[in-house]
Every structure is written in C-alpha cells, then in structure tokens.
Amino acid sequence: MTNLKIEGQVERVDGRELSYGEFVDRYMAKNLPVVLTGLMDCWRACRDWVTPDGKPNLSFFTLNFGASRVQVADCGSREFTDQRRVEMSVSEFVEEWRRRQECGDIANLAGEFRHVLYLKDWHFVREYPDYEAYRTPLFFKDDWLNLYLDHYRMHEDSEARSETDDVSCSDYRFVYMGAKGSWTPLHADVFRSYSWSANVCGKKRWLFLSPSQHHLVFDRHMKHSIYDIYDEVSSTIFPNFEKSVWFECIQESGDIIFVPSGWYHQVHNMDDTISINHNWFNGHNLTWIWDLLSRDYDEAKEYIEDIRDICDDFEGLCQRNLAANTGMNFSDFFTLMARMAFANVSHLFSVLMSNKEEINDLSSVVKHLSFNLSSIRKISMNMKLGEGSVRLENELKLADISSDSNFLGLSISLNETYRTLFGMTPLLADASKALEDLKWSQVRSPEGLVSLLDLALAKINIDSRRTNILLTEDNFAKTGPS
Numbered sequence: 001m002t003n004l005k006i007e008g009q010v011e012r013v014d015g016r017e018l019s020y021g022e023f024v025d026r027y028m029a030k031n032l033p034v035v036l037t038g039l040m041d042c043w044r045a046c047r048d049w050v051t052p053d054g055k056p057n058l059s060f061f062t063l064n065f066g067a068s069r070v071q072v073a074d075c076g077s078r079e080f081t082d083q084r085r086v087e088m089s090v091s092e093f094v095e096e097w098r099r100r101q102e103c104g105d106i107a108n109l110a111g112e113f114r115h116v117l118y119l120k121d122w123h124f125v126r127e128y129p130d131y132e133a134y135r136t137p138l139f140f141k142d143d144w145l146n147l148y149l150d151h152y153r154m155h156e157d158s159e160a161r162s163e164t165d166d167v168s169c170s171d172y173r174f175v176y177m178g179a180k181g182s183w184t185p186l187h188a189d190v191f192r193s194y195s196w197s198a199n200v201c202g203k204k205r206w207l208f209l210s211p212s213q214h215h216l217v218f219d220r221h222m223k224h225s226i227y228d229i230y231d232e233v234s235s236t237i238f239p240n241f242e243k244s245v246w247f248e249c250i251q252e253s254g255d256i257i258f259v260p261s262g263w264y265h266q267v268h269n270m271d272d273t274i275s276i277n278h279n280w281f282n283g284h285n286l287t288w289i290w291d292l293l294s295r296d297y298d299e300a301k302e303y304i305e306d307i308r309d310i311c312d313d314f315e316g317l318c319q320r321n322l323a324a325n326t327g328m329n330f331s332d333f334f335t336l337m338a339r340m341a342f343a344n345v346s347h348l349f350s351v352l353m354s355n356k357e358e359i360n361d362l363s364s365v366v367k368h369l370s371f372n373l374s375s376i377r378k379i380s381m382n383m384k385l386g387e388g389s390v391r392l393e394n395e396l397k398l399a400d401i402s403s404d405s406n407f408l409g410l411s412i413s414l415n416e417t418y419r420t421l422f423g424m425t426p427l428l429a430d431a432s433k434a435l436e437d438l439k440w441s442q443v444r445s446p447e448g449l450v451s452l453l454d455l456a457l458a459k460i461n462i463d464s465r466r467t468n469i470l471l472t473e474d475n476f477a478k479t480g481p482s
C-alpha cells in the first residue's frame with residue numbers, strides 16, 4: 001500500500017453563517033472544496049431514512065421504495081475504469097446487505113467482505129418527485145444541468161436514444177447507500193461538473209487531488225488514471241504518483257461537501273452510509289465542460305482516424321461516439337447553452353424593466369445574469385474557432401419563448417432560482433417589449449449565438465447605466481482549467 005502525502009484538510013464552514021456571495025467568491029469561483037455544516041437539520045431524509053442509533057433505516061427503504069430498480073456496484077470487482085455493476089431492486093439490495101451483516105465474520109473470512117455492495121446513482125428525485133426527501137441548499141441552486149434536464153432531453157436525436165439513456169441521463173441527482181467498506185474509485189466527475197454530496201447518515205473519507213496535479217495520477221501517455229490509490233501502484237506505469245500531494249476530508253453525518261470541477265477524488269464509507277449527491281454546472285465552470293468535451297472529441301476522432309477516407313459522414317460519427325462516451329456531444333452542449341442564454345437574456349430584460357423596489361439587490365442580480373451571458377459568449381467563441389463545427393438542424397428562435405412550453409418551463413425555473421438566490425419578489429415586468437429588437441434572432445451556430453449575445457449585452461449595458469449599475473470586467477468569467 002502506498003503512503004499518501006496529505007497536505008491538508010478541507011476547510012469546514014457553518015453554512016448558516018455563509019452568504020451566497022461569500023460561497024461564490026471563496027469556493028465556487030476559486031474552484032476550491034469546502035465542507036458545509038448545519039444545512040440538513042430539517043431534511044425529511046434525515047428523519048425517515050435513519051434509525052434512532054444513526055444507522056440506515058433499511059426497513060423503511062424496503063417498505064416504501066422496495067420495488068425501485070437500482071444500479072449496485074460490487075466494490076471488489078473492477079470493470080474497466082469502474083466497479084462492476086448489476087441491476088437489482090431496492091428490496092433485494094437491502095436483503096443482501098442484511099444477509100452480509102448477519103454473517104459478517106464468516107463472510108469476511110471467506111473474502112466476501114471485499115465484495116461489499118454499493119447502491120449508486122439512484123435517480124431518487126426523478127422517481128419520487130412528491131416525497132421531498134431534501135431541499136437543495138441555496139449554494140448549489142444555480143444548477144443549469146438539472147434545471148435543463150427537467151425540461152429537455154440531452155439528446156434530441158431519437159435514433160441514438162435508448163431506454164437506458166432515458167433513465168441514466170434523465171437527471172444528475174442521486175442517492176448512494178453502502179455498508180462500511182464500500183467505496184468509489186479515483187475519478188473526476190462526469191463532464192468535469194461540480195458536485196455536492198450530503199451525508200444523511202454514516203461517515204466518509206475523501207481524498208482530493210487538485211487539478212494542477214492531476215497529471216501525476218496518469219500513465220506516461222496520459223491515457224489511463226490510477227483506479228485505487230490505496231492499492232500497490234506500479235511506479236513503472238504511473239511514474240509520478242509518488243509526487244502527488246492530497247487533501248483529506250472526513251465527512252460526518254450532516255456534513256455537505258462541495259466538490260469543485262476537475263478535482264480527482266477517491267471516497268470510502270467508514271460506516272454504513274447514505275448520501276445524496278448532485279452533479280451540476282453553471283456560468284462559473286462552463287469552461288471545464290467545454291474543455292473536457294473538446295479533449296474527448298479529439299480522442300474520439302483519433303480513435304477512428306484510419307476509417308476517415310471510407311466514411312460518408314466522418315464528423316457525424318465522431319459526434320455520435322462523443323455522445324455515447326461522454327454523455328453529450330457538441331450540438332447537445334451548444335443547444336443547452338443557447339437555451340440557457342435565451343432564458344438569461346429574457347430574465348435580465350425583465351429585471352431591468354422592473355421597478356427597483358421589486359428587487360432587493362438589483363445590482364447583484366444584473367451582474368450575475370451578465371456574467372452568465374458573457375461566460376456563454378466566451379465558450380461560443382471557442383466553439384466557433386475550434387474544430388468540429390456545430391450547425392443545428394433546426395434553428396432555435398428567441399421568438400419561441402412564449403410558445404414553447406418546455407422553454408417556458410425552463411425560463412420559469414431559472415427565474416425562480418434567481419429569485420431565491422437574490423431575494424426578489426416575483427417580477428411583474430414583461431420582457432417582451434425589451435426583447436422586441438432581438439425577437440427574430442435565430443441561432444443555429446456558435447457564430448449566431450455570439451452575435452445575439454453581442455446585441456443583448458450592448459442593450460444591457462445601456463439599460464444598466466440607466467439604472468446606475470456599472471458592469472465591469474469582473475462580471476466576466478475568469479476561472480477554468482489551466
């Protein structure tokens with residue numbers, strides 16, 4: 001077993017004493033991890049899912065959610081870069097957990113303990129929307145990924161869609177449950193998104209590696225990363241591992257950990273544990289998502305380079321493979337960004353047209369929405385310049401805002417989110433007048449989106465000056481992968 005160099009502990013902060021702005025400045029914008037305490041006290045999950053002695057209430061799960069089909073990892077079997085997974089019902093999982101608990105020592109002797117089961121990626125909210133097990137803390141509400149997936153599918157392409165995709169890509173809000181000894185191998189999160197993970201009961205040990213060191217856990221060709229940092233790690237295959245320096249965090253029940261973009265981490269349940277976790281992104285980490293997509297695209301292209309000349313639609317094949325491997329392709333990501341841009345533009349215009357009295361902190365919300373638009377613009381510029389051109393089959397129209405029910409839903413959810421974050425009353429202003437000039441804009445490509453955003457940002461600048469809000473360079477996205 002390798003001796004890890006541990007440089008420090010992840011900071012702990014009482015979430016009740018932290019404002020949203022402080023969280024953004026100190027952790028989200030700087031891409032640093034933090035443990036937040038005191039935010040789960042009134043969660044229904046913390047009452048219903050836990051026995052009086054602080055253990056998972058397994059009978060409650062069987063009784064109430066027993067029929068759900070879930071993914072269960074066998075922590076003792078590796079399959080490629082992850083653990084081997086099987087599908088079973090929650091009742092079967094609980095039964096197996098109990099069986100192993102009852103004959104723990106015998107199983108341990110027989111080496112079965114290594115094969116401890118871990119229920120992962122259970123789309124609980126999607127399956128039980130009325131149960132309200134928890135409320136997403138304020139700090140994590142600016143979540144474009146789940147907000148978007150509540151109204152749209154990631155892939156509109158019906159040919160490429162399967163039943164499994166429909167469930168596994170339906171959202172990124174999960175429940176995890178595992179006995180002491182269950183664990184998650186070293187990885188950085190899907191899409192290089194942020195995640196947050198809340199311990200309903202139990203205890204986890206997290207080991208984090210800062211993105212500036214991520215190359216140290218890769219092989220010489222930067223193709224494969226280490227699976228288990230506690231295993232014997234071959235110095236021939238991973239020659240730089242010994243130089244890596246880690247952050248540690250012991251997460252107790254009631255603690256919520258914020259995992260920033262691109263931080264590799266390995267997680268061990270030190271007790272029987274239930275946790276809730278979401279993956280998410282927003283204007284602050286959009287560059288991480290684009291950076292991963294463009295690297296994965298290069299890889300997908302390189303992989304099939306030798307059939308380029310005999311391929312009718314080489315680019316289309318690269319994009320299909322990218323969607324299959326990474327979970328979305330350039331068009332999926334671009335469509336998400338364009339729709340988010342429309343929703344932000346329309347919200348920003350209603351804010352600027354409202355009475356100042358309707359809004360508590362006008363300046364913060366205007367700056368935030370302008371920041372969102374400029375970070376979308378920045379990525380669109382990169383997309384425009386990069387390889388793998390994006391041209392949607394059907395153009396997206398700002399005029400559809402009032403007729404497309406999915407778009408209306410997205411827009412309303414975004415407005416509600418920013419109302420909560422910035423303490424606003426419902427806005428009465430109708431943005432349609434202000435949007436008049438842009439209404440007929442159609443977006444099909446990153447070029448089109450950049451032009452639309454330029455028009456919108458110019459208009460916003462004029463209107464902001466009218467309301468005495470000075471937009472500065474600070475309202476523009478700065479953080480991202482180095």
Ligand SMILES: O=C(O)CCC(=O)C(=O)O
Pocket residue numbers: 176183184189195196197204259265267268275277
């Ligand atoms: O809790 C775990 O086992 C893994 C969670 C995780 O990796 C994450 O939230 O990113």
